[in-house]
Amino acid sequence: MFDSDILALLPATEKDPVVERAMDVFAEKLGQKNLFLIGHEDAQTAREAASKLERQLRGSSWFKDVQGHLDENLERAFYEFYFPFRYQLLSRTARTNLQQPDQGGKRLVEQAEKALYSPMSGVFSGNLEQDPLLLLPMFLKDLPKPSGKLGLQEGWLTAKSGGKHYVLITASLAGNAFSRATQQRVMPFLRTLELEMETAFPGMLLLSTGLVKYAADGAQTAQKEISTIGLGSIAGIFVLMLAMFASFRPLLLGFAPVVIGLLAALVCCFAVFSRIHLITLGFGSSLIGVSIDYAFHYFCEQSRGESEVGKDTTLSTIFPAISLGALTSILGYMGMGLAPFPGLRQMALFSSVGLLGAFATVIFCFPWFSKPPTKGFLRQAKRLPQWYLRLWSPGRLKGFPLFFGLFTAGFIVFGLLRVRPNDDIRQLQTPPPDLLAEQQKIEAVLGAADHSRFLLVEGRDQEQTLIREEALNQVLEEFRNQGKIAAFFGISGLLPSRQRQRRNHELLRDALLAGTPTRLEAYMNRMGFKTETTAAAIARLGAPPERFATVASWLAQTGSQPAAHLWLGATPRGQASLVMLSGVADTAALADLEHRREGIHYIDKVADISLLLKRYRIQATRLVLLSYLIIFGLLVFRYGRLRGFLAMLPPVVAALFAIATFGVLGREINLFSMLALFLVLGIGIDYTIFFAEAHHHPGRLAATLLAILLSACTTLLSFGLLALSRMPVLRDFGITVLAGIGMALLLCPLAGAFSGPVAGRQGRIMRAALEES
């Protein structure tokens, strides 16, 4: 129901939907994998602790495919899987040697002889009669390993690091890592397990990582922040309402639009998206401070006491202003939905519907339920707007406008010069420090794993996919030798294509069945094999292979677990597999592979998304400029050139100030900061419009000003809380809007004033109007 996956916010990056889907499948598989490292100074203790952990994991219903101890049966099964194909399997070195049948054959025979003579031959002479040249042990010994640092000790995958022995256990999560229900069961289970282990084995260190941990933390943080922002905003409104209106009726009534608006937003989002992301809720909770605005305007206007009993004209009086305000705000929120990011569209829809709901509640319900507050109320409450206006009039606070103007100008110039864009998606994902530290410890032991760069190999069927991957491997070998990549790993190293299996067989046959007597025969006679054994081996090698190792059979045996996730399986176009890359130094060469070879796609998730974010940031910037121009046009149309310009000044300065704030703070801007400017415009313009309208009706000035100030307070509170969020997306929105609206609020009296000497007169008129009412 509620999503907490940040990647769900982002749109598809691949232009090719098949590739996108394949990557999703892979991400899912990878996401389900959990890794445990049990470390101890004594290797034996580490293994005992690992045994216990393995038992516990197997016993729990939350984990499946637990891979810990490779018992002899598993090793045996692995060996037996390859055994029927032993004359079809060759390591890369062996294959290269056999390109020259004479030399290669000689070396093969010598190698086997020496192995048999050495005191250690017991290690692999198990099936000597059926594998006289020890081909299978040689092949298995040279199999590529996913992690160079892991070795097998007593059946456990072990690595040594910093004086400790670490034993590896992997397990798959039985459930969705992003499901709250799963998180709430698995996390306590893991914590209890860790405590148990630490008590039973003092000095033991348990490191673990898995998507579920990050997802649980993300969800928890999101929930905490939603309540902080929500409760904070509500508390702020509560205090303000009580202070201003001193009675409970407005308080209760005031929350009605907020609540109804939020409910409407939730329902709408569920209907359209069927799942709501927690980040939408986080952002949506800041809506509380904005949707209360219309209620404020209603109460403040009502408190003027002009409406007679039974005929409430409050609504008709404020309707033009608040409907225009609502319209611009909603348009501002909808501007966020311009980028085709599912997450942003959700946020835009949620906020727009929420505001609309609040607005509708005010205009339809308030006339029925609201009663004007005490007569004397406004007189007391006037002090706030009076103080506020004084800021801008010359006389009292000498030179304040000038000083303020200079400071702002300086701030903006400094900030804009300093600010830099940063579109890297990694900025948007901030794992908690303790999880990050654990991840780094694990990487120190196992070596860093790069899960964001791959080569996707596609083919019509399994065979073509494997053949293409084999050809790719050769190129990647070269790349590795040239230092363009550090390492690569694909399943074709563990499972050759049929074509290659046939070729291997041919190479062996040509090398060993050449000459009279054949090299094989000479070797076997020399070593003293029985005649039947020799004959059988010659027959076997002479006949073309009948059975071949296939992907399906390989996947079926548990020895394939470490690499099984690289086989993506069926796609609409055929079959696909992945080759993992690490230490990529030359991305251009890899991207080039995509063009030179068929069926190969280079995927660099981080770069792709970051590029997308950059493109949309630039587009958003253009749209923001456009919308400001349009608004400017409208204002000029309504108020004339000069007044229109002055009316436009606050929002423009606000926007520049908001961006400059990032520069001054040393933070970098991205798509979300730019999108937040729509909000700055949409909400900030309200103050300007209200002020301009109030100028036309001086009698309503006090009430309007009060309403503006109250609205601004709650809005600033809400977005201020948002700016404190740990999630970068919310934080960027919060800072931009906070800075922007703060500045818009300070500057909005300009909208009602003329420049220069006229300001004084205008200000006096305003103050006089205030005193009157």
Added chain:
Amino acid sequence: MNNSSFLRRTSTRVCPLIFCCLPLWAFQAERGDERLFQNPIQIGQNPVLQEVGQTLKAIPILRAAFEQQKNIRALRRPLLSSGRFLFAKNKGIYWQTLEPFENFFIMTPAGLLQRSEEGETFRISADEQPVVHGFVNIFMSLFSGDTDRLEEQFELFFEGTSTDWTIGLKPRRRIMKKFVTRIVLRGNRHIESVDFLEASGDRTQIRFSSFGKDGALTEEERRQFDF
């Protein structure tokens, strides 16, 4: 005259002799073993064995000639080889086969390395294969007289005196049992023969002779152990 040519001449003379003596030698070993493995002992209670251990411990560097006979079940004939052997207490074991082909086999706590004239043939690090770790430990403990270590890994059996002894070893741990069923050592002032019976039914018998305890490791020898 240098070592290798001396050994070459010795081994060509010795080889045919071995062929002749072999049946007798092997036969003798079989019969004796049954009796040996009926008497398990503990080092703490066996001062003679302790003494033997001390004697062996006193030798930090041992050079010898070896003759090896491997009886592999699948093969009708035993595999015979001979060469030079070097044991350095803190380094490892250096096994240079000279007949029937030249081959170097180096065993240290870090792992195994087999090297032939063309270059490296294979290498197994002790971290990768636990069995290797075990094997290396056994050999090192055997030659350095580390009877305590041996007792950890094996059940011990003993016969004879401190100048003419036979030690039997049966692995305690499952992982070693998979490869070795039992080991018999014979010797007087040094270990003179080692006899492995492997779980697969294969059997390796090694005989040492021409012992020399001279001096320290040469520079070249020292280098061989670092890999």
